[in-house]
Amino acid sequence: MDMRAGSTPAENGQAAFRDALIAAGLLIPTGVDGLYGRSGAFEDVVERFNDLITTWGGGDGADVMRFPPGVARHQFEQSGYLKSFPHLAGTVHAFKGDERAHQSMLRRLEEGEEWTDAQMATNVVLTPAACYPVYPTIAERGPLPAEGALVDVYSYCFRHEPSLDPARMQMFRMREYVCVGTPGQVMDFRQRWVERGRALMESLGLPVAVDLANDPFFGRAGRMLAASQRDQGLKFELLIPIASAEHPTACLSFNYHQDHFGLLWDLRTPDGAVAHTACVGFGMERVALALFRHHGFDAKAWPAAVRAVLWG
Amino acid sequence: MRQPDWQIAAGTAPRGGDAPAVSAADIRALLAESGWLAVDASALSDEDDLYAAGLTSHGSVNLMLALEERYGVEFPEHLLRRRTFESIAAIRSAVAGLLDGAPGAG
Numbered sequence: 316m317d318m319r320a321g322s323t324p325a326e327n328g329q330a331a332f333r334d335a336l337i338a339a340g341l342l343i344p345t346g347v348d349g350l351y352g353r354s355g356a357f358e359d360v361v362e363r364f365n366d367l368i369t370t371w372g373g374g375d376g377a378d379v380m381r382f383p384p385g386v387a388r389h390q391f392e393q394s395g396y397l398k399s400f401p402h403l404a405g406t407v408h409a410f411k412g413d414e415r416a417h418q419s420m421l422r423r424l425e426e427g428e429e430w431t432d433a434q435m436a437t438n439v440v441l442t443p444a445a446c447y448p449v450y451p452t453i454a455e456r457g458p459l460p461a462e463g464a465l466v467d468v469y470s471y472c473f474r475h476e477p478s479l480d481p482a483r484m485q486m487f488r489m490r491e492y493v494c495v496g497t498p499g500q501v502m503d504f505r506q507r508w509v510e511r512g513r514a515l516m517e518s519l520g521l522p523v524a525v526d527l528a529n530d531p532f533f534g535r536a537g538r539m540l541a542a543s544q545r546d547q548g549l550k551f552e553l554l555i556p557i558a559s560a561e562h563p564t565a566c567l568s569f570n571y572h573q574d575h576f577g578l579l580w581d582l583r584t585p586d587g588a589v590a591h592t593a594c595v596g597f598g599m600e601r602v603a604l605a606l607f608r609h610h611g612f613d614a615k616a617w618p619a620a621v622r623a624v625l626w627g
Numbered sequence: 628m629r630q631p632d633w634q635i636a637a638g639t640a641p642r643g644g645d646a647p648a649v650s651a652a653d654i655r656a657l658l659a660e661s662g663w664l665a666v667d668a669s670a671l672s673d674e675d676d677l678y679a680a681g682l683t684s685h686g687s688v689n690l691m692l693a694l695e696e697r698y699g700v701e702f703p704e705h706l707l708r709r710r711t712f713e714s715i716a717a718i719r720s721a722v723a724g725l726l727d728g729a730p731g732a733g
Binding site: 395398399535536538539540542543544546547575578 | 683684685687688691692702704707708709710
C-alpha cells in the first residue's frame with residue numbers, strides 16, 4: 316500500500332485503489348490527479364452500462380441530444396453556474412497574440428516561466444454537467460407541449476477538483492435524462508427514476524443506498540444553499556462504497572431544480588406558468604469503478620448474473 | 628462617536644462601532660429595495676413566509692450578505708439555514724441575537 320506522509324487513512328485508501336487500478340491497466344495515468352486514460356476493458360463496461368440505461372429508460376421516448384464537452388460561453392454565463400460553483404468551473408483559453416507574442420510565449424516556455432497568462436478566454440467553457448446545454452435548447456423551442464419535454468444527454472464533463480480518489484475525476488462522463496414540465500410532471504419523473512435507478516443498480520449486484528444530498532456549493536453562501544437544498548429534499552444520491560466503506564460514492568443523482576432553470580431560461584408550460592425541471596444523472600466512470608471494486612478487476616470473471624445483465 | 632438620538636431613546640447600549648439596532652421596519656425596507664421578492668414588501672406582515680413571497684435560495688443568500696453588511700454581523704454556521712430567513716420576524720430575531728452577542732438566540 317502506498318502510504319503518503321501527511322495523508323489521512325481515507326486518502327491512503329483512495330490512493331491505494333487508484334494505484335491498483337493503474338497497475339491492472341484499467342486506468343492510464345497522465346501525471347495529473349483526476350485525469351486518466353481508460354483501457355478497452357474499462358470502456359467496454361462503460362459502454363455496456365450506457366446501453367443498460369437505455370434499456371431501462373429508452374421506452375420513455377426521450378429526445379436524444381449529444382453535445383460536445385463544451386458549452387457556449389454566453390449560455391454558461393446565463394446559467395448561474397458561477398454563482399454556485401465558481402471553484403469547479405473550467406474555461407477554455409487560447410493564444411490570440413501576434414508573432415511577437417508567439418516568440419515571447421516560446422521564450423518563457425523555454426525558460427520555465429509562466430506563459431499561460433497571455434492566453435485569452437474563448438467562447439467555450441468546459442461542460443460542468445451534461446444537462447447544461449439542454450435548458451437553452453428547450454427554451455428556444457417556445458412553450459412546452461402538454462406532456463412536457465424529456466431529453467437524453469451524454470457528455471464528458473469537467474470539474475476542477477483534483478483528487479487522489481479515482482472516483483473523483485476532473486474529466487468524466489455523465490449520462491442524464493432531463494425532464495421539463497409542470498411541478499407534478501417533473502416530480503413524477505424523479506420519483507420514477509429513484510425507484511428505477513435503485514432496481515437498475517441492484518440488478519448489477521451492487522450494494523446501494525439512496526440518501527438525501529446537497530451539491531458542493533462554494534463558500535459560506537454555499538453552506539446556506541446546501542442547507543436549503545437539504546431542507547427542501549431537492550437532491551438525492553444513490554451511494555455505493557468504492558474507495559471507502561465509511562464514505563460511499565454518489566454514482567447516480569436525482570435532482571429537482573424547482574423553477575431555478577425555468578426562471579433563468581424562461582421555460583414555460585402551455586398555460587404560461589414557469590416550468591420546473593428535474594434530472595437523473597449517471598456517473599459513468601463511478602459505476603464502472605463500483606463494478607470493478609465489488610466484482611473484481613477482471614470483468615470476464617464477474618458473476619454470471621451480472622455479466623448477463625451487461626453483456627446479455 | 629456620538630450616538631444617534633434614536634438609539635439612545637431606544638435604550639440601546641452604545642456598541643464598538645455604530646451598528647444600528649434592528650427593527651422589522653428596517654428589514655422590510657431592505658427587502659423593498661432589493662428586488663428579491665415577487666410582491667411589495669410593504670404589504671407583508673412580520674410573520675409572512677418570504678419564500679412564498681418569491682424569495683429564492685440565491686435571493687436568501689444575497690439577503691444574508693446584505694444583513695451582514697448592514698448590521699456588521701456574521702451569521703454563524705448554525706444560522707445558515709432556510710428558516711433563519713423565512714419571515715421578517717425570524718430575520719429580526721436572528722439579527723437581534725447576533726447584535727446581543729448571543730448567536731444562539733436566533
